[in-house]
Amino acid sequence: MSSIRNDHEVARDLATEAGQQLLRLRARHGFEEPEVLRTLGDRTSHELLFSALGRLRPSDAVLSEEGADDRARLDTERVWIIDPLDGTREYSESGRTDWAVHVALWERGELTAGAVALPAQGSVLSTVDPPWLPEERPAEQRLRITSSRTRPPEFVQRMATQLGAEVVPMGSAGAKICAVLLGIADLYVHAGGQYEWDSAAPVAVARAAGLHASRTDGSELTYNREDPSLPDILVCRPELSSTLLASIRDVADRDSTGPHTAG
Template sequence: MHQSSPMSDADLAAAIAEGAGEILLGIRHRDLLTGHLVGDVGDAMAQAWISTVLRRHRSRDAVLSEEAEDVGDRSVADRVWIIDPLDGTSEYSMGTSDWAVHVALTVDGEPVAAAVSLPAKGEVFRSDEVPVADGPLTGRLAVSRFGHSYHSAAVADRLGMDTVRIGSAGAKAMAVVRGDADAYVHSGGQFEWDNCAPVGVALAAGLHCSRLDGRPIVYNNPQPYMPDFIICRPEISEAILDAVASPW
């Protein structure tokens, strides 16, 4: 019995993502804190609250978080919460809306309950309730606010896609889930907490999620570095995989 409270994993993930978002919005209240200071306080306070909630409600589960030291035998545990208390700290510090909170439970390396909140937009996406992404294609590719990576440029060129610049990883992934973009192609290196919850929500929405070479994405690795991945509409997944395999 892993649960120490009756709340389901899906409900807990969503409640944590929403609650941490409310805390982060409060920290930005009336710009009493700004710049790097608001980002540092946001990271620390969101992490403290989330870790305390998980100890209270899932005391037997392991946790991997961007803002906590990765210690112990986390990588051999079957149930692991992978957390990013504040995805897009720079966007949050600048006062924009393109930042997120990521909460995911993985079982044997697979996200089984995931939630991504975009607090400044008032949105929470949860894997047990997200609708299937089946609207018309937009022809848009979500990219970093700094522009293309090598592989995303190849995809845009090969498929004739327009780009939309979005801040954090969670915000880019949820643009695809929401139907505002058709794909998010990343090859600049991330860590598991940057994309685990977004991938969990995207998979539940029926989207294609894989590494650039088409392999499935597996979480809770001993080294949590995640160099690349694709989140896209399934009807263009083969074309995107072809484009990143032979970008020249």
């Protein structure tokens, strides 16, 4: 891979390459030992991405879910934030396609490039050529909320009930945000625990495509912080953001005063 490629292309090409390697590993190893497959997938993809970024962008720092956190990144202007295998559970289950590879670049306070590979779906979404969003969604169409298939936050179901929405369970955070980008869902909302690598790349692509992306209280998503935890997120079409943030606040207020407090 040529070092003269721009950052958007580097993110796209590395996510694509890592995804193809993960597909080959999955096919070769099979699904009889899911824990072994998950471990191999995490390590193999991390090593590929970390090594390639070291060659292509040797002056940049890297924050990876699978690597040691080099605190020098806090004094660096450019940091690649990567999740070598987002959705490890789904990766190790035969037939599942909702897992991803995330590669993003944070530069001087902003996400400036990103790519999400969905290898089992044969798709890569990136800031090279962000997906085109339809100008409008049908007003009569029922809202579709994508949420965790294994750890769905309780407030999501209450929010869905309030909005008359359908909950679409899915694995990887990258796959969920890409579902919004591709029109499979209208919003992704999560609270209860994530890290910067879970959302950096899909948020970079979502913003480039014109989607709203914020914390669930409406505040800014910020990256390359000393503590990489980033526990909640809302990604949706921009015209829905005010309504959805109000719904989240209402559900949170009810939770704090009503019978669901203990849950």
